[in-house]
Amino acid sequence: AQKITQTQPGMFVQEKEAVTLDCTYDTSDPSYGLFWYKQPSSGEMIFLIYQGSYDQQNATEGRYSLNFQKARKSANLVISASQLGDSAMYFCAMRETLYNFNKFYFGSGTKLNVKP
Amino acid sequence: DGGITQSPKYLFRKEGQNVTLSCEQNLNHDAMYWYRQDPGQGLRLIYYSQIVNDFQKGDIAEGYSVSREKKESFPLTVTSAQKNPTAFYLCASFEGGYYGYTFGSGTRLTVV
Numbered sequence: 165a166q167k168i169t170q171t172q173p174g175m176f177v178q179e180k181e182a183v184t185l186d187c188t189y190d191t192s193d194p195s196y197g198l199f200w201y202k203q204p205s206s207g208e209m210i211f212l213i214y215q216g217s218y219d220q221q222n223a224t225e226g227r228y229s230l231n232f233q234k235a236r237k238s239a240n241l242v243i244s245a246s247q248l249g250d251s252a253m254y255f256c257a258m259r260e261t262l263y264n265f266n267k268f269y270f271g272s273g274t275k276l277n278v279k280p
Numbered sequence: 281d282g283g284i285t286q287s288p289k290y291l292f293r294k295e296g297q298n299v300t301l302s303c304e305q306n307l308n309h310d311a312m313y314w315y316r317q318d319p320g321q322g323l324r325l326i327y328y329s330q331i332v333n334d335f336q337k338g339d340i341a342e343g344y345s346v347s348r349e350k351k352e353s354f355p356l357t358v359t360s361a362q363k364n365p366t367a368f369y370l371c372a373s374f375e376g377g378y379y380g381y382t383f384g385s386g387t388r389l390t391v392v
Contacts, residue, residue: 173320199380207368209383255322257380266311266330266374268381272322 166190168256170271177246178279184231185241185274187256195261198239200230203253203273212254215239243276251278282307286371286384293358293365293391301356301387303371311374312354313381316340316367323370329354358389366391 169188177183189198200212215223215230223230231240243250256271284305293299305312311330315323325338329348343362348354358365368388372381 197380201380201383207370207386207388209370209372209381211380214380259380266376267325267328268313268372268374270315270323273320275320 167269168258168271170256170274172274173272174275174277176277176279177243179248180245182242182244183246183276185243185254185256185276187239187241187271189237189239189256189258189269191237191258191260193260193262197259197261198230198232199257199259199268200228200239200241201255201257202250203255205252209255213241246278248278248280251276284371284373284382284384286369286387288387289385291387291389293389295391296360298357298359299389301358301369301371301389303354303356303384304352305354305373305382305384306352307373307375307382308351309373309375309382310351311376312348313372313374314338314344314346314354314356315370315372317370317386318367326356326369365389 196217198215202210213223213225213228213230215232222232227244229242253273253275255273257268259268287302313328314326317323324340326344327346329335345357370386371384
């Protein structure tokens with residue numbers, strides 16, 4: 165079974181609008197972390213935001229927020245006020261803490277295009 | 281500044297040749313990883329190492345080899361047994377706790 169599922173291969177958003185990128189995960193580990201990374205065309209992976217499985221509040225980092233719904237096993241990334249520089253691939257990832265220690269699982273990514 | 285250095289940025293290989301991709305980190309991280317990324321795809325784990333002189337196969341280890349003789353270094357060799365090596369290769373390290381990976385800038389390997 166897939167550990168991380170991103171069902172949106174590509175998305176378009178108008179500049180200055182908000183966009184939600186979907187991510188669902190599958191784990192039986194009670195302790196895990198969820199991450200979002202941005203990959204521009206240059207190829208580098210840029211860390212955006214982290215959510216721990218025991219965190220009560222949704223994580224926020226500037227224009228990025230993570231909509232964490234533990235019962236549904238979803239960890240959607242919300243980008244507010246999209247900018248042209250947000251055009252990139254976005255990857256959701258999970259790290260299990262007790263099982264498969266220190267191993268990260270990545271989704272297949274979502275390519276976001278921001279239109280002027 | 282601490283970080284991960286991958287070299288070279290671009291690498292061309294003739295069929296049948298082995299090539300080695302370099303990955304060096306000065307972050308004092310114990311765990312290091314190699315991922316392969318094909319165009320428009322996600323990251324697939326090749327090998328990882330939790331500690332010096334120890335490493336484990338990931339999901340797609342066939343045709344690759346690694347060594348971890350020093351904490352700072354985790355080179356990846358793409359052997360002639362790897363039938364389709366053209367891809368983007370990313371090295372990462374991890375310090376533990378509730379943090380994510382630190383990634384290198386990647387090596388783009390092309391077989392000519």
